[in-house]
Amino acid sequence: MFIFGNVAANKQSRYAGQLILTWIFTSKIHGWHPCGRFLMYSLIIVWIWWNIRHEMSHYVSVRQEFLVSHAHSSTAQACTVLVTGIPPKHLSEAALTRLFSHFPGGVRKVWINRDLKDIPDLYNRRLKACNMLESAGTSLLKSAIKRNYKKQKNAEKTGNKDSNSASDPEVARGVLMEELVPRQKRPSHRLPPFSWMPFSLPLVGKKVDTIEWARDQVHELNTQLEQRREVLAHDIARTTAAEAETTVRTHHIGAGKLSIALPSVPVTIPLVGTLPAVDFSDQTYPPANGAFILFNKQIAAHMAAQTLSHHEPYRMSTSLKYIEVAPEDVIWDNLVMNPYERKIWFALSWAATIGLIILWAIPGQSHMIQNGDEV
Amino acid sequence: MTFVGFISNIHAVCHTYKWLGWVCKAPGIIVNLIQGFASTVLLVLLFMLVPIILRILARLEGIPQKTGVELTLMDRFFMFQVIVSASCPALNQSSYKNTSERLSGRHIFVWYYRVFTWSSESPDGSSVTSGSEPTKILDVLLDVGILSLSYLRRCLIPGYRFIILQGLAGTATGFLQIGPLVIYYVKITLLASSPRSVYAIKYSPRTSEWGTLFPRVTQLVVIMLGYSIISPIINGLAFAAFLLFYFLYKYLFTWVHDQPPSSDTGGLFFPKAIQHIFVGLYVQQVCLCALFFLAENDHHKFSALPEGALVVILIIFTVSFV
Numbered sequence: 085m086f087i088f089g090n091v092a093a094n095k096q097s098r099y100a101g102q103l104i105l106t107w108i109f110t111s112k113i114h115g116w117h118p119c120g121r122f123l124m125y126s127l128i129i130v131w132i133w134w135n136i137r138h139e140m141s142h143y144v145s146v147r148q149e150f151l152v153s154h155a156h157s158s159t160a161q162a163c164t165v166l167v168t169g170i171p172p173k174h175l176s177e178a179a180l181t182r183l184f185s186h187f188p189g190g191v192r193k194v195w196i197n198r199d200l201k202d203i204p205d206l207y208n209r210r211l212k213a214c215n216m217l218e219s220a221g222t223s224l225l226k227s228a229i230k231r232n233y234k235k236q237k238n239a240e241k242t243g244n245k246d247s248n249s250a251s252d253p254e255v256a257r258g259v260l261m262e263e264l265v266p267r268q269k270r271p272s273h274r275l276p277p278f279s280w281m282p283f284s285l286p287l288v289g290k291k292v293d294t295i296e297w298a299r300d301q302v303h304e305l306n307t308q309l310e311q312r313r314e315v316l317a318h319d320i321a322r323t324t325a326a327e328a329e330t331t332v333r334t335h336h337i338g339a340g341k342l343s344i345a346l347p348s349v350p351v352t353i354p355l356v357g358t359l360p361a362v363d364f365s366d367q368t369y370p371p372a373n374g375a376f377i378l379f380n381k382q383i384a385a386h387m388a389a390q391t392l393s394h395h396e397p398y399r400m401s402t403s404l405k406y407i408e409v410a411p412e413d414v415i416w417d418n419l420v421m422n423p424y425e426r427k428i429w430f431a432l433s434w435a436a437t438i439g440l441i442i443l444w445a446i447p448g449q450s451h452m453i454q455n456g457d458e459v
Numbered sequence: 460m461t462f463v464g465f466i467s468n469i470h471a472v473c474h475t476y477k478w479l480g481w482v483c484k485a486p487g488i489i490v491n492l493i494q495g496f497a498s499t500v501l502l503v504l505l506f507m508l509v510p511i512i513l514r515i516l517a518r519l520e521g522i523p524q525k526t527g528v529e530l531t532l533m534d535r536f537f538m539f540q541v542i543v544s545a546s547c548p549a550l551n552q553s554s555y556k557n558t559s560e561r562l563s564g565r566h567i568f569v570w571y572y573r574v575f576t577w578s579s580e581s582p583d584g585s586s587v588t589s590g591s592e593p594t595k596i597l598d599v600l601l602d603v604g605i606l607s608l609s610y611l612r613r614c615l616i617p618g619y620r621f622i623i624l625q626g627l628a629g630t631a632t633g634f635l636q637i638g639p640l641v642i643y644y645v646k647i648t649l650l651a652s653s654p655r656s657v658y659a660i661k662y663s664p665r666t667s668e669w670g671t672l673f674p675r676v677t678q679l680v681v682i683m684l685g686y687s688i689i690s691p692i693i694n695g696l697a698f699a700a701f702l703l704f705y706f707l708y709k710y711l712f713t714w715v716h717d718q719p720p721s722s723d724t725g726g727l728f729f730p731k732a733i734q735h736i737f738v739g740l741y742v743q744q745v746c747l748c749a750l751f752f753l754a755e756n757d758h759h760k761f762s763a764l765p766e767g768a769l770v771v772i773l774i775i776f777t778v779s780f781v
Contacts, residue, residue, distance in 0.1 A: 125747065126769075132740065136733055136780075139733065140733060161723075219656075221653070222652060414525075416523075418522060418523045419523045426521035432519065433520040436516050436519075
């Protein structure tokens with residue numbers, strides 16, 4: 085809009101070439117040689133380059149300072165490497181400790197990611213029950229206070245004073261509870277009509293007292309989790325033991341989302357060749373794909389992440405190792421994906437992204453600002 | 460998008476399509492409401508959905524870290540921002556309108572075409588032929604180049620407006636924080652079921668979503684760089700906008716947003732943002748290169764070929780600078 089004004093109507097045809105150059109700087113000076121403009125343009129570009137370089141070198145030094153600062157480097161996060169795509173031969177705490185022990189400071193601890201089957205589900209259910217218990221407790225307290233307040237007011241009006249005559253403390257407590265909040269007024273909810281349903285429906289299904297139900301649930305899930313944790317501890321102890329180092333696991337395919345039942349016979353995939361499937365049948369919770377390795381020194385973590393750990397493709401390669409890993413930051417569902425599976429998902433995900441961009445950029449869209457103008 | 464464009468022009472469309480005839484018979488206020496309000500709301504919703512969908516897609520990629528997902532989201536969202544903002548919106552809207560309106564809508568388009576091609580014919584947009592001498596192939600090449608250039612030119616005005624809009628409205632909403640305030644009251648009335656949840660709602664600081672925050676700013680940088688040479692007025696506007704953004708983010712990062720250590724990458728978003736700036740540099744240089752190559756002098760000769768060649772060298776330098 086500012087540029088159009090510079091164009092004199094009668095000079096359009098004669099100075100078209102000159103005009104284009106004029107736009108370049110919107111200068112009204114017509115005597116400028118194109119070379120001069122080019123030089124000025126180059127100066128601007130060089131200035132931008134200089135800025136980028138300057139900012140990047142500043143960034144590098146700041147990042148370095150931050151990473152090695154005591155506050156950061158002393159955290160477990162700074163010393164932990166997440167390694168994925170581990171070949172089954174190395175999928176044991178002992179083997180990984182031995183493999184990475186040559187880095188300065190050595191390995192402090194190794195956690196192997198395992199296919200935990202129903203443990204996460206149980207854990208989530210327990211967490212949900214805990215939250216429900218907490219909410220129900222709060223709302224019970226609230227309604228008790230409300231009712232008590234009302235009752236006291238009524239009592240003041242009528243002048244009645246109630247007496248609690250029960251001698252047994254347990255019975256007295258029950259009576260008091262019934263008095264404060266009657267059974268029907270206690271927080272309750274409905275269970276899903278069928279066990280496979282993820283949510284409950286109104287008016288259908290069994291109605292339960294939330295507090296009692298949640299308490300039972302927490303207790304039941306606690307015992308179940310404990311049982312499973314014992315088995316898990318047994319599995320871990322087994323692979324940590326020196327005996328596991330010598331166990332030759334010839335069959336191999338990284339346990340992933342797709343591998344439901346791993347065949348114990350070698351699988352032949354065209355072009356890829358023979359990929360033996362690993363047999364982890366001796367363990368209830370078999371290792372899956374990745375491990376967290378906590379080093380004693382931060383420098384060891386960075387070195388481990390940057391060096392080549394295995395000669396085969398997608399086996400602990402540099403792109404499959406992650407530094408600065410914190411438990412809250414991990415996406416556990418993605419951790420069990422094997423590297424080949426990830427390639428497929430990568431392609432699908434980017435294809436969808438590009439499709440979305442094309443869809444949104446299709447002509448026919450009306451830009452908001454423009455639209456407002458047109459209306 | 461097509462649907463939104465369709466709705467925003469529904470009044471014009473209903474004359475052309477029989478099955479939409481009832482729209483024209485409807486009371487004017489309803490049609491206006493649909494045309495103005497609904498289309499805008501739909502558009503805003505569509506653009507609000509994008510980061511959410513992209514984040515889900517980024518998660519599907521299989522990166523086992525949330526920060527890693529944010530990093531790839533940054534690439535995706537930047538791509539989206541640049542491509543969608545570069546696609547020229549207003550040009551196509553006019554296709555729904557009648558001929559005279561279409562002419563006025565494409566006036567600038569045709570005008571540029573004439574300037575570049577020295578066409579002596581009337582600017583009706585249909586019969587535009589270039590000068591005389593160049594061969595047929597060169598002619599076609601020129602046409603393509605000029606078409607894309609004028610297409611780019613046509614976007615200039617949204618470019619200005621976008622910078623001003625972001626610089627003023629963007630920073631103002633950033634300071635106002637009205638959205639989080641409303642969300643806070645909604646949460647505290649609906650979700651506060653236990654002391655723990657009340658505490659979480661009241662005292663947990665908000666975190667920045669770097670994957671979408673950075674591209675919004677780098678997009679401005681790209682627009683600014685792209686237009687900085689061919690229409691330098693944008694430099695001043697961008698300066699003002701970025702000054703306001705500086706104040707905004709200084710305030711937000713000091714007082715509002717928190718960075719929990721678990722989601723700390725040690726600043727990995729910054730080099731990515733710098734890389735994205737190079738997109739702006741390329742756009743700028745390619746445009747300038749085209750302008751130099753297409754410049755002609757009085758004798759229908761290309762007058763700025765050496766400069767164009769030098770810009771090509773500059774592009775090569777820029778590529779190697781990365």
